Amino acid sequence: MLIRRSRPNLMASFMRFLLARSVLASWGRQVFWQLPEPLRYMLRSCVSSRPSPPRRLASPSDLSPRAREIYARLHVSLEGTKKEEV
Amino acid sequence: MRIVIDMQGAQSGSRTRGIGRYSLSLAQAIARNHEGHEVVLALNGLFAETIEPLRQAFSGLLPQENIQVWEAPGPVRASDSYNQRRRRRAEVVREAFLASLSPDIVHITSLFEGFGDDAVTSIRTFSKAVPTSLTLFDLIPLHDPDRFLAPHPFMKSWYLEKLEQLKQADLLLAISDYSVRDAKKRLGAKIQRIVNISTACSEIFVPKQLSEVERHGLLSRLGISGPFVMTSGTIEPHKNLERLFKAFACLPAKLRSERRLVLIGKTEPSQRPILQAMRRRAGLSVKDLVVTGHVSDDDLVALYNSCELMVFPSLDEGFGLPALEAMACGAPTIGSRAASIPEVIGCDDAMFDPLDADDMTRVMTRAIMDENYRAELKALALERAPEFSWDKTARCALGEMEALIRERSNYGTEGYDIVSSCIEHLAGGELEQGEALQLAQSLARTFPARDHKRQLLIDVSELCRRDARTGCQRVTRSILLQWLKNSPGDIQIEPVYATLHEQGYRYARRFATGLSGRPSAGADDPIDYASGDIFFGLDYHADTAPTQMSSLMDMRLHGVSVHFLVYDILPVTKPSYFPLGTDSAFSRWLEAVGHFDGIIGISKTTTEAVQAWYADSEFSLSPDYRFSWVHLGADIENSAPTFGLPSDADELFFQLRQRPTFLMVGTIEPRKGYAQALAAFDVLWTEKTDCNLIIVGKEGWGTKKLVAKLRLHPEHNNRFFWLEGASDEYLNKIYASASCLLAASEAEGFGLPLIEAARQKVPILARDISVFREVAGVHAGYFSGSKPIDLAESIKKWLALYRENRHPKSDGLPWTTWEQSAKQMWAELLSRGRTSWRSHERSGANKVVLHR
Numbered sequence: 001m002l003i004r005r006s007r008p009n010l011m012a013s014f015m016r017f018l019l020a021r022s023v024l025a026s027w028g029r030q031v032f033w034q035l036p037e038p039l040r041y042m043l044r045s046c047v048s049s050r051p052s053p054p055r056r057l058a059s060p061s062d063l064s065p066r067a068r069e070i071y072a073r074l075h076v077s078l079e080g081t082k083k084e085e086v
Numbered sequence: 087m088r089i090v091i092d093m094q095g096a097q098s099g100s101r102t103r104g105i106g107r108y109s110l111s112l113a114q115a116i117a118r119n120h121e122g123h124e125v126v127l128a129l130n131g132l133f134a135e136t137i138e139p140l141r142q143a144f145s146g147l148l149p150q151e152n153i154q155v156w157e158a159p160g161p162v163r164a165s166d167s168y169n170q171r172r173r174r175r176a177e178v179v180r181e182a183f184l185a186s187l188s189p190d191i192v193h194i195t196s197l198f199e200g201f202g203d204d205a206v207t208s209i210r211t212f213s214k215a216v217p218t219s220l221t222l223f224d225l226i227p228l229h230d231p232d233r234f235l236a237p238h239p240f241m242k243s244w245y246l247e248k249l250e251q252l253k254q255a256d257l258l259l260a261i262s263d264y265s266v267r268d269a270k271k272r273l274g275a276k277i278q279r280i281v282n283i284s285t286a287c288s289e290i291f292v293p294k295q296l297s298e299v300e301r302h303g304l305l306s307r308l309g310i311s312g313p314f315v316m317t318s319g320t321i322e323p324h325k326n327l328e329r330l331f332k333a334f335a336c337l338p339a340k341l342r343s344e345r346r347l348v349l350i351g352k353t354e355p356s357q358r359p360i361l362q363a364m365r366r367r368a369g370l371s372v373k374d375l376v377v378t379g380h381v382s383d384d385d386l387v388a389l390y391n392s393c394e395l396m397v398f399p400s401l402d403e404g405f406g407l408p409a410l411e412a413m414a415c416g417a418p419t420i421g422s423r424a425a426s427i428p429e430v431i432g433c434d435d436a437m438f439d440p441l442d443a444d445d446m447t448r449v450m451t452r453a454i455m456d457e458n459y460r461a462e463l464k465a466l467a468l469e470r471a472p473e474f475s476w477d478k479t480a481r482c483a484l485g486e487m488e489a490l491i492r493e494r495s496n497y498g499t500e501g502y503d504i505v506s507s508c509i510e511h512l513a514g515g516e517l518e519q520g521e522a523l524q525l526a527q528s529l530a531r532t533f534p535a536r537d538h539k540r541q542l543l544i545d546v547s548e549l550c551r552r553d554a555r556t557g558c559q560r561v562t563r564s565i566l567l568q569w570l571k572n573s574p575g576d577i578q579i580e581p582v583y584a585t586l587h588e589q590g591y592r593y594a595r596r597f598a599t600g601l602s603g604r605p606s607a608g609a610d611d612p613i614d615y616a617s618g619d620i621f622f623g624l625d626y627h628a629d630t631a632p633t634q635m636s637s638l639m640d641m642r643l644h645g646v647s648v649h650f651l652v653y654d655i656l657p658v659t660k661p662s663y664f665p666l667g668t669d670s671a672f673s674r675w676l677e678a679v680g681h682f683d684g685i686i687g688i689s690k691t692t693t694e695a696v697q698a699w700y701a702d703s704e705f706s707l708s709p710d711y712r713f714s715w716v717h718l719g720a721d722i723e724n725s726a727p728t729f730g731l732p733s734d735a736d737e738l739f740f741q742l743r744q745r746p747t748f749l750m751v752g753t754i755e756p757r758k759g760y761a762q763a764l765a766a767f768d769v770l771w772t773e774k775t776d777c778n779l780i781i782v783g784k785e786g787w788g789t790k791k792l793v794a795k796l797r798l799h800p801e802h803n804n805r806f807f808w809l810e811g812a813s814d815e816y817l818n819k820i821y822a823s824a825s826c827l828l829a830a831s832e833a834e835g836f837g838l839p840l841i842e843a844a845r846q847k848v849p850i851l852a853r854d855i856s857v858f859r860e861v862a863g864v865h866a867g868y869f870s871g872s873k874p875i876d877l878a879e880s881i882k883k884w885l886a887l888y889r890e891n892r893h894p895k896s897d898g899l900p901w902t903t904w905e906q907s908a909k910q911m912w913a914e915l916l917s918r919g920r921t922s923w924r925s926h927e928r929s930g931a932n933k934v935v936l937h938r
Contacts, residue, residue, distance in 0.1 A: 020505045029587070034552075054589045055588045055589050055612065056588075057523040057524060057527065058518070058523075058621075059523075060523070060526075062523070062612065063523065063526055063527060063530070063609055063612060064527070064530055064613055064614040065608075065611055065614055066530040066535050066538070066614040067526040067527045067529070067530035067612075067614070068526070068533065068611075069535075070509055070525075070526040070529045070530055070533075071522060071523060071526035072524060073509050073510075073513060074509065074512060074517060074522045074526055075511045075522060
């Protein structure tokens with residue numbers, strides 16, 4: 001019983017943690033960019049300039065216009081394959 | 087004839103081996119001997135790290151736009167069956183790319199690539215009719231398939247598939263007569279046309295007189311003592327090293343004890359125990375055999391020039407390049423009477439039976455003991471080596487290609503759009519969404535849109551996020567505005583930006599709409615780019631370039647030239663003027679910028695300071711790195727100015743008219759000289775010198791005490807004024823009311839206030855620093871000294887001259903407008919950009935018949 005009751009609580013806590021983390025990160029970014037440049041230098045120099053992570057290709061909106069146009073032409077077959085599988 | 091050379095032989099894992107050297111040297115020789123033919127290199131973008139070195143290797147031989155890059159999603163190595171579908175797609179992309187370059191012939195530098203890395207080679211799996219030639223090195227794996235092909239489950243099928251593709255080639259350019267004979271024997275009538283174009287060694291292999299110090303340094307570094315016999319090779323059985331070890335062990339005891347056997351060649355750590363076991367079996371002690379591993383080219387030349395004898399005992403070779411390299415250095419060389427080696431050595435007396443260790447011992451002993459014989463071998467080497475030359479090999483290859491094209495003229499039919507066919511072909515296969523997205527991105531980079539207009543991509547990452555109205559941002563705004571207003575029709579001006587939380591740039595179209603007031607040209611999409619585009623880091627932001635290195639490198643490898651504007655490098659030359667950590671952030675930025683194509687400084691002084699910084703930090707810039715400088719504009723009204731005057735403006739102007747007014751413009755920062763200036767005016771006011779001081783500039787950093795002093799100064803709003811938020815319109819009017827611009831800054835990148843003042847004919851009193859001398863020349867008065875009294879005295883002298891109208895006038899100071907400045911910058915960038923490949927497209931070029 002204990003386990004069954006605690007599972008949803010754990011999940012909810014975890015979801016709240018994720019939400020809070022994302023909100024804080026977003027807020028932090030906004031605040032960071034409002035700081036005067038010298039202060040940003042100081043903060044950035046505390047952590048070395050690490051390369052930005054690669055752009056995630058999750059949907060066509062992550063593509064450039066030319067790539068999106070090509071994707072649309074590739075996608076015709078993708079849709080076709082899915083329908084056949086269904 | 088347009089010859090497209092697939093350079094993967096010089097990009098793949100083979101690039102450090104003989105195949106890589108051969109591929110690069112042959113392509114360079116073809117480029118050198120092209121005789122009216124057009125040479126285009128095709129590079130695989132999956133070997134990104136090899137692209138810049140290859141571009142450098144062809145600098146001066148080929149225009150950069152003749153080096154084209156294609157890419158497909160990886161990994162694609164054939165040894166992993168999971169890659170199979172990706173590999174097949176990559177083959178289609180590569181063949182379509184090669185066909186899209188409208189070649190008369192495609193030459194493949196090495197077909198047997200891509201088993202253990204991301205090389206992709208195929209012939210006619212997609213494009214059916216492009217005449218194709220390839221370099222045939224050897225078919226050694228067929229000589230002993232159990233050993234070479236059996237160990238890996240996929241190796242055999244992969245090799246056999248490559249053999250089938252080899253039979254599709256229209257022309258095989260073999261590296262020796264032996265390779266020709268061997269291919270004919272094993273593949274018979276299935277090959278279409280085969281010819282020996284021979285080979286050569288690099289021009290670095292020449293006889294060289296080493297000083298005793300050089301020789302001793304080299305040998306002690308590599309652990310070699312005394313005279314030595316040299317060989318090169320790997321532990322592969324056909325290199326016949328074990329028999330050489332035995333032959334060396336059988337040398338007369340005195341000869342053997344006095345000399346070492348030195349083995350040169352890449353040895354994996356896992357191969358060392360095998361090599362040591364071979365040594366033990368042969369009866370050699372640890373000190374008898376020196377294994378150097380891979381050595382640099384310089385060391386290799388020195389070793390060939392230092393050895394007593396070079397022995398090449400191989401049982402099977404496509405050519406035997408090490409023997410030729412040694413001979414070119416004048417080393418006495420003996421080798422096996424097998425495979426292609428007699429073609430190289432060319433003298434039966436210098437050869438032995440490679441299966442007979444005693445014979446090997448006999449010839450080695452003779453070469454060591456018999457001075458005359460060794461002299462003959464040396465003379466033979468120096469006489470024989472020049473018969474092999476890359477130019478000769480390249481001319482032979484070109485002749486064979488020309489003959490093939492004459493026979494196959496008009497090989498295709500017109501009407502196919504190769505890129506559309508490629509996309510249709512790929513769309514026909516199984517494709518998951520993630521794969522389709524990756525593939526679409528690669529295809530977009532490989533095949534830019536037919537109507538892709540050349541772009542000038544202008545980085546405004548900082549300005550489009552926030553306009554802090556700093557000097558850098560005024561420049562960014564002004565130049566960008568001019569380019570948006572006056573761009574020539576054949577180039578698309580595109581402001582772009584990047585963020586720190588993802589790689590890649592986006593079009594800053596919302597920002598551009600806001601700045602220019604023109605209707606929106608679209609959304610802030612990720613950018614497209616193509617060969618011939620130019621990226622210009624106009625806006626300064628310390629972190630953007632270092633964190634976007636990967637995407638900037640990607641652009642560059644696809645033929646986009648990448649340049650940056652440098653405002654100053656004061657954070658590294660005068661770090662004490664800036665907040666803690668600024669210098670390290672700025673150094674990182676300079677290092678990042680140094681990896682690309684060049685900089686434009688805003689003054690000659692700044693540009694020279696950047697050059698000096700790179701020289702001092704021993705940063706390795708590309709030999710083609712460009713430095714130049716362009717002065718900035720003086721017309722504030724053309725820099726997207728801010729407007730508005732406060733209600734008490736007239737009162738201020740009244741005050742300014744009462745006595746001579748000295749104006750200082752700039753952020754309140756330690757380097758700007760405000761503290762010295764204020765103290766100097768305190769001296770003047772105490773001495774009853776009647777004059778005004780007005781400062782226009784926001785509070786910056788590191789000046790808390792000074793700012794408090796400014797706010798509470800007894801002359802505040804009497805003879806001293808500080809305007810923290812003046813609009814550009816207000817500033818313009820203040821310039822007009824000032825008697826003198828006081829430029830007291832101790833260090834600057836340019837000195838914009840000087841030309842802004844000169845434009846309104848306001849006289850200038852400036853600190854004597856090189857950049858102010860560069861900008862104002864004889865049209866300003868100068869002061870030096872860091873004490874308040876130094877400046878006070880200079881101001882008094884200046885005022886005395888002013889009263890007599892003998893002060894230095896700024897009327898003749900040459901200043902540029904933002905329009906002129908933007909035009910100069912534009913011309914400089916265009917002179918640096920690579921020509922777009924599309925301008926090389928041939929009308930009526932051969933179109934390709936596609937495999938359906």
